[in-house]
Amino acid sequence: MSYFNLTWLVRNAFMAVLTLLGGLALVVSAVALVAAGAPDGARDLRAYQAAQRCPAAPVAPAECRWTQVFTVSHIALTKSKSKSNRAVLTSADGARWETFYASRGPVLNGLDEGDRVTGTLWRGRLTEIAAAGASQETRAAPVDTRAGVLIGALIIVPPGLLMMATGIWRLRRRTSPPTPGMVATLGLAFGLLVGGLFCPVLVGDNGDEFWPVAAAWLAVAAVLAIVARLHVSQERASARVSSP
Template sequence: MGVLLILLSLIPAALCYVAFAAWLPADRELYRDYRAAEPCPTGATLQVGSDCLSTWPFTVVKTVVKNGGRNPTYEATLKDEGSWRGVVSFGDPGPLLDRLEPGDRVTATLWRRGIVVLSKDGVRQNSSDAPRDELQMNAALGTLAALLAAQAFTFGAVRLLRPRDYEPFTWNPYGRRQLFTGIGVSFGVGLPAVWIGIPWWTVPAVAVPVVVCTAALMHQSLRPRAADGV
C-alpha cells in the first residue's frame, strides 16, 4: 500500500507541473495576445488576418438558456447570409443572450476564427471562447494537485517506514479531512482571487501554508486517539 500511494502521488504531481509550467503560461500568453489584438484592415475577409479582430453580421436562429441543474446551457445558434450556421456558447445568460430572439441581427467579433464577443444595440457579451484573465483558477487547480501529491506521498512514506504503526495516517478520518480541506482551501482562495483580481501567485502562497497548518493541527488532535488504539 505504501508503494502504491507513492506511485499514485506521481499523477497529481504531474498535473501540478502541467498546470504551472504549461497551462498557466499558455493561458497568460493567449490573453495577452487577445488584449493586444487590433481591428482587421478594412475589407479583410474571414480567412485573412485571423490574429486581428474582425466584426461580422449574423442572424439569430435560436437561443438556449437553461439555468440550474447539473448542465446549465447558454447558447445562441447563428447563421450568415450564405450557408454558414454555428453555435456560440456562453458562460451565463446575460447581459445579451437572454434578450435575443430568433431573427435578431447581431454583430459578432471574431478572433483567430472564433466568435469571442456578440453585440446588439450597444450591449456586448463575451462568449466562452473569449480569453479571460482568470489565471487564479489555473493556480488553484495546480495547487490542489500539489497538495494531493504531497498527501499521497506522505501517507505512502509513513506506511513504508512504519508498516505496523502508521496511525493516524489513514483515510478515515485524517486522510479524508485533509482531502476536503485541500479542496475547500484551494477553491476558497482561488475564487475570491478571481473576483478581486489579485495576482495568481497569491493562491498557492496562501493556500499551502493554511493546509499545512491545518494538517498539523489535525495530526496533533488525532495522535492521542491513535496512541490509545482508537
C-alpha cells in the same frame, strides 16, 4: 472507527509504496501542468486585445478583428452549471454560427429570435456579441489560462504532498500498526482533493478566477484539518481508556 475507513491503504509496506507513488504522480502532474500552461497562458488574450480592425472582410481566419451583423436564429438558456447557454446566429450570407456562453447575460438574456447583434470575428472564431450598448464574450473568446493552471495546481499539490508524507511515514514505521495520525493524514489528503474539485462550483461564475477558488479551498481545508485533528484526539482517548 478509522478515518474515512482508509486504514487498509496504510496497512503494509506495499500499500504504503502505492500511496507514496500516487502522491508523487499528483505532484508531478501539477508541475507539468504549470510548466506547460503558465508561461504562455495569456498569449492569445494579449494578441486578441492588440488586434486591429480588418480593412476588409477576411476570407480566411485572420489576426485582425472583423465585426458584422448577425440575426439570432435560436437561443437556449440554462441554469445548469454543467451546460453552456447557446445561441445560433445567422449571417447575411446564410452562414450559421453556433455560439456558447458561460453566463446568461448581459446580452444573451435580453435577446429573442429574430433580433440582430453585432458579432466580432477573430482567427475564424466568433468571440463576442454586442447589442443595446452591451457586449458579451462567447466561449470561443481567448482567456488567460494561467488562473486555471494555478487552480489545478492548488487542488492537486497539497493532497499529493500529504499522500507522499503518509507513505513515507508508514514505510519508516512498517513494523508497527498504522497510527491514527497516518490514517487521518491520508483521509485529509483525499478530503482536500475532493473538496478542491468542488471549490470552482461553489464560487459560481468566479470559478475560473484564482483568488475566489483559493479562498473557498482554504475554508474547506481548515474544516477538514479540524475534523482530522478531532479524529486523532478521539482515537488516542479511546486507546488510553482501553489500555489496562
